[in-house]
Amino acid sequence: MAKKTNSHSWNPTTSNRHNTTDSANGNQPTRDPATGTYNTTVMAETAVLVAVPDKRQPDTTTQEYLDELSFLAETAGAQVTKRFVQRLEKPDTRTFVGEGKLAEIKAYVNHTKASMVIFDDELSPSQLRNLEAELKVKIVDRSLLIIDIFARRAKSATARTQVELAQYQYLLPRLTGLWTHLDKQRGGGVSQRGPGETEIETDRRVVRDRIDFLKEKLETFDKQSNTQRKSRTGVVRVALVGYTNVGKSTIMNMLSRSDVFAENKLFATVDSTVRKVVLENMPFLLSDTVGFIRKLPTRLIESFKSTLDEIREADLLVHVVDISHPSFEEQIAVVNDTLKDINAADKPMLLVFNKIDQYSTDTSNAAEQQFEGMNADEDAPERPSLEQLKATYMAKMHDPVIFISAQERTNIDELRSLLARHVAKLHYQRYPNQQPVVEEE
Numbered sequence: 413m414a415k416k417t418n419s420h421s422w423n424p425t426t427s428n429r430h431n432t433t434d435s436a437n438g439n440q441p442t443r444d445p446a447t448g449t450y451n452t453t454v455m456a457e458t459a460v461l462v463a464v465p466d467k468r469q470p471d472t473t474t475q476e477y478l479d480e481l482s483f484l485a486e487t488a489g490a491q492v493t494k495r496f497v498q499r500l501e502k503p504d505t506r507t508f509v510g511e512g513k514l515a516e517i518k519a520y521v522n523h524t525k526a527s528m529v530i531f532d533d534e535l536s537p538s539q540l541r542n543l544e545a546e547l548k549v550k551i552v553d554r555s556l557l558i559i560d561i562f563a564r565r566a567k568s569a570t571a572r573t574q575v576e577l578a579q580y581q582y583l584l585p586r587l588t589g590l591w592t593h594l595d596k597q598r599g600g601g602v603s604q605r606g607p608g609e610t611e612i613e614t615d616r617r618v619v620r621d622r623i624d625f626l627k628e629k630l631e632t633f634d635k636q637s638n639t640q641r642k643s644r645t646g647v648v649r650v651a652l653v654g655y656t657n658v659g660k661s662t663i664m665n666m667l668s669r670s671d672v673f674a675e676n677k678l679f680a681t682v683d684s685t686v687r688k689v690v691l692e693n694m695p696f697l698l699s700d701t702v703g704f705i706r707k708l709p710t711r712l713i714e715s716f717k718s719t720l721d722e723i724r725e726a727d728l729l730v731h732v733v734d735i736s737h738p739s740f741e742e743q744i745a746v747v748n749d750t751l752k753d754i755n756a757a758d759k760p761m762l763l764v765f766n767k768i769d770q771y772s773t774d775t776s777n778a779a780e781q782q783f784e785g786m787n788a789d790e791d792a793p794e795r796p797s798l799e800q801l802k803a804t805y806m807a808k809m810h811d812p813v814i815f816i817s818a819q820e821r822t823n824i825d826e827l828r829s830l831l832a833r834h835v836a837k838l839h840y841q842r843y844p845n846q847q848p849v850v851e852e853e
């Protein structure tokens with residue numbers, strides 16, 4: 413997979429509405445006068461990744477998870493220089509990794525002047541504090557990384573409000589951690605007692621007020637979009653769902669001849685888009701939605717409620733899968749679990765296996781990238797041929813299955829007619845007395 417890196421600034425704890433510091437004094441936090449919270453922007457980022465898999469997790473899986481974390485870090489503008497893995501029954505409650513591993517990470521961070529350490533799980537507020545005190549660089553967990561990417565991507569007022577809500581909800585229990593971080597940056601060293609308790613209380617109150625305000629704002633948006641959705645009755649609604657970066661927006665563009673932003677980065681789409689599509693004289697509404705990912709922070713899912721309503725209220729889900737991805741089966745499971753979480757699992761579904769042009773039976777690529785704490789996996793089994801996969805999936809899935817390449821336009825006519833057939837069936841079920849109306853746009 414071709415991965416792009418970019419060099420824009422890194423700003424994980426504030427919404428993109430806030431000012432960022434310039435690169436000359438990138439390590440100096442600035443206070444946002446509107447909210448009283450601090451912006452801890454640091455520039456020219458290099459990142460170290462840390463994963464703590466349990467003892468049963470195969471090495472190849474650990475490696476795939478770290479590939480994904482690395483892709484997330486790159487999407488957010490950081491360059492990954494090292495990966496650390498420690499196998500534990502469960503993460504250390506105090507510092508996530510054990511004492512020895514922590515010393516190893518610290519030595520590496522000090523030696524290379526890495527600007528942050530990213531953990532492939534959500535850290536508790538106390539783990540975050542302890543790690544910050546120990547490593548003296550910015551500590552980022554998986555949730556914060558994802559929230560930050562969402563903040564960069566969100567464009568519509570609703571999506572931006574949703575992201576801001578998620579940011580403040582993440583921030584609230586961690587305010588003391590940030591203060592410790594700020595204290596260190598002032599050159600005071602880390603204090604046991606923690607500085608400025610009254611200021612922390614003030615900050616907490618400001619953040620709580622902001623959370624209430626954002627929730628109210630979202631309720632207003634919700635009412636507006638409910639009214640909008642009610643006005644769309646009489647037309648079948650279809651939602652594209654799937655793991656992030658599988659090709660949903662590319663398919664949306666192809667089917668609706670629109671121009672939705674598609675990119676080889678995670679979470680290219682954060683705002684949902686709805687387009688009217690007509691296939692074989694059958695009109696329907698197609699929506700492109702935010703991609704799912706493993707360990708999606710629950711709060712982020714909750715804050716994205718109104719975006720997810722598009723999925724919850726759809727008559728048909730088109731579940732897009734990137735078959736060229738080594739973990740595509742796990743990705744299918746993650747998507748199905750997330751659909752369950754948002755109460756959208758019982759809908760009719762078409763399964764679209766995309767990127768067949770990129771499918772390869774060769775697994776040697778993954779085995780080449782060995783890193784700290786991993787054993788070479790020379791016996792990785794060959795993947796089945798595309799034909800074998802097709803046969804297996806056609807036989808085992810309850811839902812209709814189709815294999816396409818959106819990029820190479822392979823099997824697209826078949827996709828169109830499969831979709832048209834299902835939409836027609838649903839249309840006559842839902843609106844038995846109503847002929848489909850094809851109006852000119």
Ligand SMILES: Nc1nc2c(ncn2[C@@H]2O[C@H](COP(=O)(O)OP(=O)(O)OP(=O)(O)O)[C@@H](O)[C@H]2O)c(=O)[nH]1
Binds near residue numbers: 654658662677817
């Ligand atoms: N090789 C190949 N690449 C594809 C195909 N379809 C899409 N892509 C590429 O995959 C990347 C992701 O595509 P998007 O359409 O942005 O994926 P998405 O599912 O909307 O992603 P998010 O919005 O991030 O969840 C882009 O670089 C596309 O050009 C395909 O059939 N084959």
Ligand SMILES: [Mg+2]
Binds near residue numbers: 660661680681700701
């Ligand atoms: Mg997209």
